[in-house]
Amino acid sequence: MNLRWDDLKLFLAVHEQGSLSGAARLLKLGQPTLSRRIAELEAMVGEALFERQSQGAILTAAGQKLLPAAQSMAEWANEAELNVKKQTYLPEGKVRIAAPPGIAYEVVAPLAAKIRRKHPQIQIEVLSGVETLNLGRGEADLSLRTQKPNDVDLVCIDDVSSAMRVYTSKAYAAQLPPHPGLADLDWICWAAPYAELRTNQELSALIPNFKAAFTSDDYIVQVAACKAGVGAMILPQVLHHYAGLRELHGLHELDIDLGPDAVGSLYLVCHKRHRYLPKVQLVMDYISREFDSLRQDA
Amino acid sequence: MNLRWDDLKLFLAVHEQGSLSGAARLLKLGQPTLSRRIAELEAMVGEALFERQSQGAILTAAGQKLLPAAQSMAEWANEAELNVKKQTYLPEGKVRIAAPPGIAYEVVAPLAAKIRRKHPQIQIEVLSGVETLNLGRGEADLSLRTQKPNDVDLVCIDDVSSAMRVYTSKAYAAQLPPHPGLADLDWICWAAPYAELRTNQELSALIPNFKAAFTSDDYIVQVAACKAGVGAMILPQVLHHYAGLRELHGLHELDIDLGPDAVGSLYLVCHKRHRYLPKVQLVMDYISREFDSLRQDA
DNA sequence: TCACAGCCATCCAATTATGGATGACTTCAT
DNA sequence: ATGAAGTCATCCATAATTGGATGGCTGTGA
Numbered sequence: 001m002n003l004r005w006d007d008l009k010l011f012l013a014v015h016e017q018g019s020l021s022g023a024a025r026l027l028k029l030g031q032p033t034l035s036r037r038i039a040e041l042e043a044m045v046g047e048a049l050f051e052r053q054s055q056g057a058i059l060t061a062a063g064q065k066l067l068p069a070a071q072s073m074a075e076w077a078n079e080a081e082l083n084v085k086k087q088t089y090l091p092e093g094k095v096r097i098a099a100p101p102g103i104a105y106e107v108v109a110p111l112a113a114k115i116r117r118k119h120p121q122i123q124i125e126v127l128s129g130v131e132t133l134n135l136g137r138g139e140a141d142l143s144l145r146t147q148k149p150n151d152v153d154l155v156c157i158d159d160v161s162s163a164m165r166v167y168t169s170k171a172y173a174a175q176l177p178p179h180p181g182l183a184d185l186d187w188i189c190w191a192a193p194y195a196e197l198r199t200n201q202e203l204s205a206l207i208p209n210f211k212a213a214f215t216s217d218d219y220i221v222q223v224a225a226c227k228a229g230v231g232a233m234i235l236p237q238v239l240h241h242y243a244g245l246r247e248l249h250g251l252h253e254l255d256i257d258l259g260p261d262a263v264g265s266l267y268l269v270c271h272k273r274h275r276y277l278p279k280v281q282l283v284m285d286y287i288s289r290e291f292d293s294l295r296q297d298a
Numbered sequence: 299m300n301l302r303w304d305d306l307k308l309f310l311a312v313h314e315q316g317s318l319s320g321a322a323r324l325l326k327l328g329q330p331t332l333s334r335r336i337a338e339l340e341a342m343v344g345e346a347l348f349e350r351q352s353q354g355a356i357l358t359a360a361g362q363k364l365l366p367a368a369q370s371m372a373e374w375a376n377e378a379e380l381n382v383k384k385q386t387y388l389p390e391g392k393v394r395i396a397a398p399p400g401i402a403y404e405v406v407a408p409l410a411a412k413i414r415r416k417h418p419q420i421q422i423e424v425l426s427g428v429e430t431l432n433l434g435r436g437e438a439d440l441s442l443r444t445q446k447p448n449d450v451d452l453v454c455i456d457d458v459s460s461a462m463r464v465y466t467s468k469a470y471a472a473q474l475p476p477h478p479g480l481a482d483l484d485w486i487c488w489a490a491p492y493a494e495l496r497t498n499q500e501l502s503a504l505i506p507n508f509k510a511a512f513t514s515d516d517y518i519v520q521v522a523a524c525k526a527g528v529g530a531m532i533l534p535q536v537l538h539h540y541a542g543l544r545e546l547h548g549l550h551e552l553d554i555d556l557g558p559d560a561v562g563s564l565y566l567v568c569h570k571r572h573r574y575l576p577k578v579q580l581v582m583d584y585i586s587r588e589f590d591s592l593r594q595d596a
Numbered sequence: 597t598c599a600c601a602g603c604c605a606t607c608c609a610a611t612t613a614t615g616g617a618t619g620a621c622t623t624c625a626t
Numbered sequence: 627a628t629g630a631a632g633t634c635a636t637c638c639a640t641a642a643t644t645g646g647a648t649g650g651c652t653g654t655g656a
Contacts, residue, residue, distance in 0.1 A: 005303035030645035045382045054652035069378035073371045080367035084343045328615035352622035352633045
């Protein structure tokens with residue numbers, strides 16, 4: 001006959017909740033689905049298991065007889081879940097996170113330190129770069145991306161948006177004319193292989209005959225140049241607020257409007273196969289909490 | 299976490315069939331479906347349950363831990379099916395009993411006949427041998443053992459003890475000297491693979507330079523040799539009393555003291571998961587009643 | 597008497613799952 | 627060395643399932 005085991009689960013839920021609707025809510029199923037599934041189970045069994053009333057559903061005699069087996073299955077299913085939880089309760093192992101260089105340095109690295117203090121059994125490997133790694137192939141477990149993924153196998157767990165702002169050293173800002181425009185600034189930009197990054201492209205779009213005054217492929221070098229007064233760079237505002245004790249400390253935010261579209265987003269992405277791995281979940285939770293604090297600082 | 303109960307069913311089928319393809323065939327599912335469903339279960343569990351090989355799939359340690367719960371669910375699901383089919387809680391199905399050869403022949407076989415007369419819907423399979431089968435793996439539902447189990451998952455339902463005595467044919471006994479010693483007897487013993495049985499070892503301990511006069515791996519052959527006057531064999535006294543109408547009828551009990559430790563026990567053992575299965579419980583009740591009559595005859 | 601809230605059953609567009617085809621791999625027999 | 631037979635994983639057209647919308651019913655309170 002081959003009763004579907006999940007149907008027995010639904011059957012038990014209906015009994016415990018006292019109604020098909022209640023069971024549907026508990027199991028996060030549609031009420032039509034619950035109704036149909038129970039009807040199919042009854043068809044397979046050959047007689048009614050519930051007597052439907054407007055107040056709910058009551059077990060028939062046949063349903064009463066099925067109940068002990070369903071309850072025992074539920075007990076063993078719970079054992080299975082506890083078993084699995086015990087086995088995987090302590091997340092451990094390496095989690096590889098891919099992130100753009102600035103994010104890698106300012107957000108992920110300090111976060112890794114924080115996670116490691118609490119969870120020494122977790123190793124974090126940060127892949128700093130801008131290539132879209134193949135999460136499905138295991139090239140990274142998690143990815144922080146500035147573009148929303150459109151691959152159906154990828155899940156966007158969380159995201160944070162931020163205004164993009166212009167930052168310089170105080171000394172550099174002091175020697176600017178009043179109300180400077182974008183073209184009045186010397187720009188610090190990304191060198192190859194990062195030349196195609198969005199900030200570079202936006203500056204090219206906004207400034208006629210745009211030429212970067214300084215370029216580097218190393219984020220830290222760019223920040224050092226900015227602090228040394230070489231020029232200006234575009235950064236997410238939340239990074240400036242967030243990294244109070246980090247490299248961005250001491251940079252001055254210019255009061256220059258980059259336009260309504262000057263908003264950057266950061267997406268926490270993973271492959272759906274990895275989503276429930278305990279070690280990945282642990283790190284995702286930490287990143288989400290950082291996103292929470294980023295949102296509150298903004 | 300909410301493991302899908304049907305996924306556990308698939309998991310168990312893979313284990314029992316030894317491959318994803320085999321499980322797919324058994325369950326009349328597509329092999330890609332089976333492959334994906336197991337992958338999804340593993341994703342939810344957070345680690346691999348099977349080690350895939352070209353020869354099939356082998357349980358990992360995590361899979362081993364999940365197995366008992368899945369097996370128990372299967373048993374209760376089967377109960378649910380039987381329940382539904384019969385509309386009454388009439389135990390039915392196959393019960394496999396493992397027992398040492400002599401016990402299998404003298405006790406279990408006649409008992410099986412008795413049970414079948416009253417309960418034709420119960421099938422009994424007797425596994426005659428001395429290996430300690432893995433009850434947890436479902437290799438047998440019940441076990442009659444001469445050693446008390448110490449596995450925490452096994453339950454000793456009942457047990458019976460008996461003095462061990464020496465038996466020969468009357469003709470053989472008639473030609474013995476008065477008050478013969480153990481060394482005066484020709485011994486009928488177990489051949490490989492049963493050579494390590496306890497009676498063999500006890501004789502080796504009691505008789506210097508002990509050599510069996512006759513060995514066989516077949517219990518019936520040993521009894522036939524004994525009746526034919528080849529020599530003596532050690533048997534539990536209750537078996538001789540019990541099997542009044544059986545093969546041991548006609549054997550003569552010698553008045554030889556084997557010592558105070560010459561006591562054998564028989565334990566009725568099952569796995570705690572099977573304990574409350576109606577079919578198993580029915581057979582256990584019958585065996586316990588046989589133990590009762592063995593104790594009274596002693 | 598009437599409105600409301602809960603229930604269940606049905607319809608059908610949207611979503612998800614399935615499995616045939618396929619490729620890659622390993623093992624075994626010739 | 628080679629072909630056959632088994633395994634597993636992936637793709638994607640097709641089939642199956644889901645659940646929002648809806649209607650009908652009952653019980654309850656104003």
